[in-house]
Amino acid sequence: MPFIRRLLHGFLVLLAFAVLVTPVRADLTASLARFADDSFTETAKAIEEIAVSGVPTAALILEALGDRRLMLDPATKAVSVRDATGKHLDPSTGRAVPTPPSDLAVVRVTNRLRSQIEAALGTLTLAAADPIKRIQAADAIFKSRDGKTLAALSAAIEKEKDPAARRAFERARAAVVLADDSALVADRRTAIKLLADRGDQDSLALLRGTLLGAKDADFAKAIGIAIDEVEKRQRFRETAQNLWYGLSLGSVLLLAAIGLAITFGVMGVINMAHGELVMIGAYTTFVVQDVLRAVAPGWFDWSLAIAVPLAFLTSGLVGLAIERGVIRFLYGRPLETLLATWGVSLILQQTVRTAFGPTNREVSSPSFMSGAFDVAGVSIAYGRLSIIIFTLVVFALLLLLLKATPLGLQMRAVTQNRRMASAMGIRSSRIDAMTFALGSGIAGIAGVALSQIDNVSPNLGQAYIIDSFMVVVFGGVGNLWGTLVSAFFLGIANKFLEPFAGAVLAKIAILVLLILFIQKRPRGLFALKGRAVEA
Amino acid sequence: MILTLLKDGIDRRAGIFLGAIAGAALVVAILNLGLPASSPLHVPNHVVALLGKYLCYAVLALSLDLVWGYCGILSLGHAAFFALGGYAMGMYLMRQIGTRGVYAHPYLPDFMVFLNWKELPWFWYGFSSFPFAMAMVVLVPGLLAFGFGWLAFRSRVTGVYLSIITQALTYALLLAFFRNDMGLGGNNGLTDFKDILGYPVQAQGTRVALFVASAALLALSFVVARVLVGSTFGKILVAIRDAESRTRFLGYRVERYKLAVFTLSACMAGLAGALYVPQVGIINPSEFAPLNSLEVVVWVALGGRGTLTGAVVGALTVNYARTVITTGFLAPYWLFVLGFVFVLVTILLPKGIVGTLAQYRQAREARRSSKPNGGALPHPAE
Numbered sequence: 001m002p003f004i005r006r007l008l009h010g011f012l013v014l015l016a017f018a019v020l021v022t023p024v025r026a027d028l029t030a031s032l033a034r035f036a037d038d039s040f041t042e043t044a045k046a047i048e049e050i051a052v053s054g055v056p057t058a059a060l061i062l063e064a065l066g067d068r069r070l071m072l073d074p075a076t077k078a079v080s081v082r083d084a085t086g087k088h089l090d091p092s093t094g095r096a097v098p099t100p101p102s103d104l105a106v107v108r109v110t111n112r113l114r115s116q117i118e119a120a121l122g123t124l125t126l127a128a129a130d131p132i133k134r135i136q137a138a139d140a141i142f143k144s145r146d147g148k149t150l151a152a153l154s155a156a157i158e159k160e161k162d163p164a165a166r167r168a169f170e171r172a173r174a175a176v177v178l179a180d181d182s183a184l185v186a187d188r189r190t191a192i193k194l195l196a197d198r199g200d201q202d203s204l205a206l207l208r209g210t211l212l213g214a215k216d217a218d219f220a221k222a223i224g225i226a227i228d229e230v231e232k233r234q235r236f237r238e239t240a241q242n243l244w245y246g247l248s249l250g251s252v253l254l255l256a257a258i259g260l261a262i263t264f265g266v267m268g269v270i271n272m273a274h275g276e277l278v279m280i281g282a283y284t285t286f287v288v289q290d291v292l293r294a295v296a297p298g299w300f301d302w303s304l305a306i307a308v309p310l311a312f313l314t315s316g317l318v319g320l321a322i323e324r325g326v327i328r329f330l331y332g333r334p335l336e337t338l339l340a341t342w343g344v345s346l347i348l349q350q351t352v353r354t355a356f357g358p359t360n361r362e363v364s365s366p367s368f369m370s371g372a373f374d375v376a377g378v379s380i381a382y383g384r385l386s387i388i389i390f391t392l393v394v395f396a397l398l399l400l401l402l403k404a405t406p407l408g409l410q411m412r413a414v415t416q417n418r419r420m421a422s423a424m425g426i427r428s429s430r431i432d433a434m435t436f437a438l439g440s441g442i443a444g445i446a447g448v449a450l451s452q453i454d455n456v457s458p459n460l461g462q463a464y465i466i467d468s469f470m471v472v473v474f475g476g477v478g479n480l481w482g483t484l485v486s487a488f489f490l491g492i493a494n495k496f497l498e499p500f501a502g503a504v505l506a507k508i509a510i511l512v513l514l515i516l517f518i519q520k521r522p523r524g525l526f527a528l529k530g531r532a533v534e535a
Numbered sequence: 536m537i538l539t540l541l542k543d544g545i546d547r548r549a550g551i552f553l554g555a556i557a558g559a560a561l562v563v564a565i566l567n568l569g570l571p572a573s574s575p576l577h578v579p580n581h582v583v584a585l586l587g588k589y590l591c592y593a594v595l596a597l598s599l600d601l602v603w604g605y606c607g608i609l610s611l612g613h614a615a616f617f618a619l620g621g622y623a624m625g626m627y628l629m630r631q632i633g634t635r636g637v638y639a640h641p642y643l644p645d646f647m648v649f650l651n652w653k654e655l656p657w658f659w660y661g662f663s664s665f666p667f668a669m670a671m672v673v674l675v676p677g678l679l680a681f682g683f684g685w686l687a688f689r690s691r692v693t694g695v696y697l698s699i700i701t702q703a704l705t706y707a708l709l710l711a712f713f714r715n716d717m718g719l720g721g722n723n724g725l726t727d728f729k730d731i732l733g734y735p736v737q738a739q740g741t742r743v744a745l746f747v748a749s750a751a752l753l754a755l756s757f758v759v760a761r762v763l764v765g766s767t768f769g770k771i772l773v774a775i776r777d778a779e780s781r782t783r784f785l786g787y788r789v790e791r792y793k794l795a796v797f798t799l800s801a802c803m804a805g806l807a808g809a810l811y812v813p814q815v816g817i818i819n820p821s822e823f824a825p826l827n828s829l830e831v832v833v834w835v836a837l838g839g840r841g842t843l844t845g846a847v848v849g850a851l852t853v854n855y856a857r858t859v860i861t862t863g864f865l866a867p868y869w870l871f872v873l874g875f876v877f878v879l880v881t882i883l884l885p886k887g888i889v890g891t892l893a894q895y896r897q898a899r900e901a902r903r904s905s906k907p908n909g910g911a912l913p914h915p916a917e
Contacts, residue, residue: 336885346877469702
């Protein structure tokens with residue numbers, strides 16, 4: 001938001017002047033008069049003069065000029081600054097003046113003038129108290145590469161204590177030096193090194209530009225090396241970004257597949273309605289948000305936290321109904337289960353379509369999930385990070401449930417040897433129902449998370465069902481860790497293929513690779529060994 | 536030898552079935568061509584096309600019954616073979632348009648002109664010839680099935696795993712055919728057909744001819760399937776379905792039998808698709824949608840798998856029901872109906888309509904015969 005930042009910036013400068021009791025009265029009249037000429041060369045001169053005048057309102061005037069807020073009264077040739085609230089200020093004093101007549105003209109600027117203004121402002125703010133602002137000023141100079149700022153920059157570097165700001169200043173100076181063909185070769189070589197350290201797109205553009213103009217072969221070689229280095233670093237950053245996107249996609253896949261890993265992986269039930277259970281979770285989120293909006297808008301940020309248990313319950317109950325109503329009769333007949341649950345999925349889809357309409361429903365994100373931050377040049381969105389963390393938490397809880405609770409113990413017992421488990425007093429049919437409800441509930445939780453990144457529509461589940469099965473089969477049926485690894489592997493592989501092949505081809509490639517993989521290892525990456533295999 | 540095969544394969548019931556198909560085709564053709572439009576018995580053109588479509592679906596169902604009902608291979612991607620055959624036919628029909636397209640380009644189909652292509656892609660070569668296109672109708676699905684089956688059966692991917700990867704196969708094809716770069720019309724598919732073998736596609740005579748051809752294909756497919764399942768080969772297929780490992784231990788190369796029947800079935804589906812396309816006038820990627828393949832499974836399941844006639848009965852029943860329901864006020868509830876058919880058939884009617892009827896008949900015959908003889912005769916092998 002450069003505009004808002006600039007506005008804020010201008011406002012702060014303004015505030016400083018309001019506080020100042022006795023503003024230094026340097027004479028700006030001559031410079032201001034140049035604006036009245038409405039000629040770009042005169043305006044350019046005026047900018048230059050104001051920038052070096054040392055008057056406290058200089059920044060105010062230049063800001064206003066850049067934002068088309070510097071007004072000119074065509075009749076009196078008086079110049080005034082209009083601030084964000086529409087008040088008019090005297091450019092020499094920074095004090096408010098009575099609102100002049102309405103037929104004021106804006107002092108016009110070109111893009112070239114604008115970059116001159118940026119640079120001038122840069123030098124002006126090099127001495128700002130806030131180091132962040134100083135760095136911004138340095139970045140402005142870096143982009144403008146205005147040779148006139150060199151002296152101010154060098155002076156600022158001498159005084160600078162803050163290491164980050166100092167580095168920014170040095171790099172800005174490097175950019176200025178490098179852009180200046182008449183600078184000393186030794187200085188320019190140092191500049192190349194500094195720019196290579198900075199290593200972003202701007203430095204790369206500057207280095208490439210300089211390479212085109214370089215006459216000295218040795219110098220050109222140095223630039224070439226620097227460019228290589230920057231490119232290498234950028235490739236690395238790209239890889240890291242892809243890796244991050246892949247992890248993000250992988251967590252989504254994992255979330256969608258993790259419930260399936262229970263019903264299909266642990267119980268061996270093919271539940272084609274799994275996607276619809278995810279969809280029900282997403283719609284639960286929608287309903288929760290809708291109700292909160294009407295009843296308690298203040299609680300809106302908590303909507304997801306409320307939706308998670310509700311979605312677990314809703315999908316879990318629907319799953320329980322499916323198990324008791326359909327699947328119970330079909331144990332041991334996987335193909336029939338597949339068909340019947342597909343029928344259930346059609347019914348659920350149509351139910352939701354009838355109840356909520358066929359169009360996408362709006363599910364909003366709570367405020368803490370918007371925004372992003374940078375780690376080593378990789379932009380990390382809070383939303384995606386939240387989903388990854390959430391997925392891992394769900395996974396850990398599920399693992400804990402299976403390994404450390406009596407229910408989990410009974411589940412494992414029933415799936416490993418049903419008759420023996422029954423003989424030990426476990427009510428196996430009840431455990432079946434519980435296990436299926438658990439898997440379904442987790443699908444519902446996945447729906448809450450997916451509602452944040454995907455369209456909430458009756459077709460939501462369809463989009464995930466094939467992918468989810470692929471994840472479970474690839475990871476190895478009956479192996480939660482395998483599901484984890486395969487979800488992240490597939491997510492990352494997909495994102496790395498995308499730049500070469502495009503999103504659709506990448507997906508096709510993954511599907512074909514998976515089909516081939518299943519031929520090689522029909523039981524997945526981490527196949528169960530021993531007697532359980534044929535059971 | 537073929538005659539003996541036929542004599543063994545076609546029993547009385549199959550004969551009745553074939554007669555019914557031939558009779559129905561004849562009656563519809565006569566009622567459409569022979570009667571004036573004002574007559575109450577006249578069959579309108581669109582109904583002829585609709586019935587032709589049903590017959591193509593019936594062939595598709597038959598092809599699935601062959602692999603699922605007799606060999607236990609539940610393919611959830613059989614509509615993909617159907618669609619591939621359809622695309623091959625569609626390409627032939629596109630080339631027949633010639634200069635009559637919207638852009639009137641001398642040889643490029645409209646969508647290529649629209650995409651600003653200059654050359655016909657290599658895989659379009661030859662499709663202006665009908666015999667070549669017909670060969671492709673059989674070869675493309677057949678080769679895909681052969682390649683896929685060779686990989687899958689050799690590494691003993693069975694049961695649900697196989698079902699899921701066949702679904703992934705059709706899903707991948709769906710995504711691929713949606714792309715414009717594929718050179719097959721993107722999501723609009725191929726349409727605006729004009730001629731087939733020089734006759735206008737929309738004409739009444741052509742429609743009746745296509746309908747009769749569909750009926751003939753159904754009859755032919757039925758005979759082939761019947762002979763096949765009646766032969767030793769068919770018995771081995773059933774053995775594989777019921778006890779794959781045991782069959783293998785008895786020395787049969789299970790994967791070869793599976794591969795053969797899977798490929799044959801895909802070719803059959805391809806032919807059905809080829810006759811389907813000129814009758815509906817369009818082929819687009821939505822034919823690859825996984826739901827389409829699953830619907831075929833429901834037809835077979837409803838009619839009764841492993842009966843051949845059941846597949847045909849199921850396809851006709853479900854599609855007729857669909858036409859009735861989706862054109863009335865019940866239209867939004869079609870998916871409910873389909874869903875409940877899925878659930879109820881698998882739970883309550885696992886043998887399907889034909890299978891249940893046959894069971895009932897056998898039980899009655901057994902009761903009747905047990906009275907005079909006082910003992911049960913061994914049931915004839917199914």
